[in-house]
Amino acid sequence: xxxxxxxxxxxxxxxxxxxPALLILACASLVATMLVRMARVVDRARLLAATVxxxxxxxxxxxxDQARIALDxxxxxxxxxxxxxxxxxxxxxxxxxxxxxxxxDHVTGSLGWLPAGLAIIGTLPLLAGGAWMVAESRLSGEQxxxxxxxxLAKLEKR
Numbered sequence: 001x002x003x004x005x006x007x008x009x010x011x012x013x014x015x016x017x018x019x020p021a022l023l024i025l026a027c028a029s030l031v032a033t034m035l036v037r038m039a040r041v042v043d044r045a046r047l048l049a050a051t052v053x054x055x056x057x058x059x060x061x062x063x064x065d066q067a068r069i070a071l072d073x074x075x076x077x078x079x080x081x082x083x084x085x086x087x088x089x090x091x092x093x094x095x096x097x098x099x100x101x102x103x104x105d106h107v108t109g110s111l112g113w114l115p116a117g118l119a120i121i122g123t124l125p126l127l128a129g130g131a132w133m134v135a136e137s138r139l140s141g142e143q144x145x146x147x148x149x150x151x152l153a154k155l156e157k158r
Contacts, residue, residue, distance in 0.1 A: 013106045020098040020119060027092045027126060031085055034133060037140075038081040045074035061154050073143050080136035087129035094122035 051060055052067055062070070098118040105111035 009106075013103070016102045016106075016115075017099050020095040020102070020122075023119070023122065023126070024092055024095045024099075027088045027095065027129075030129060030133065031088045031092075034081050034085050034088070034129075034136075037136065038078065038085070041074055041077045041081060045071065045078070048074070061151065066150065070143065070147075073139060077136050077139050077143075080132045080139065084129040084132035084136065087125040087132065091122050091126040091129065094118055094125070098122060 048060070048067060048070055051057060052071075057064065057067055060067075095118075098115055101111055101115040101118055105115055
């Protein structure tokens with residue numbers, strides 16, 4: 001005969017572990033997004049750097065000052081992405097620890113506040129990672145807007 005109390009306790013444990021798992025999934029999705037953004041920054045910076053090394057900025061329709069500004073922005077964007085990824089990975093680790101602490105607390109009943117505390121602490125680097133994502137996206141938007149303005153100005157001269 002199955003004890004319904006044991007069954008409901010197992011269901012409660014699984015339900016409690018689902019929340020950190022969803023937060024881990026969310027962090028992983030954001031990390032994947034940031035890795036794609038990092039790849040784009042790296043590709044664009046390498047193309048611009050190669051063009052600068054070839055001494056062929058005219059091919060891009062850019063002045064040395066514009067290239068310097070663009071390279072500085074790429075470096076700043078790469079830092080934002082790197083910080084965001086690091087913060088999101090920290091969140092993943094904390095949420096994994098949260099899941100483990102839920103199991104340990106369920107078995108021993110001795111951790112009390114720790115699982116909830118870890119979940120709350122894990123959201124702080126998640127928030128920081130999101131903020132750096134926003135900063136990088138804004139910088140990206142500014143950069144493309146400037147590139148479009150420069151291209152339109154060239155068209156007007158022709």
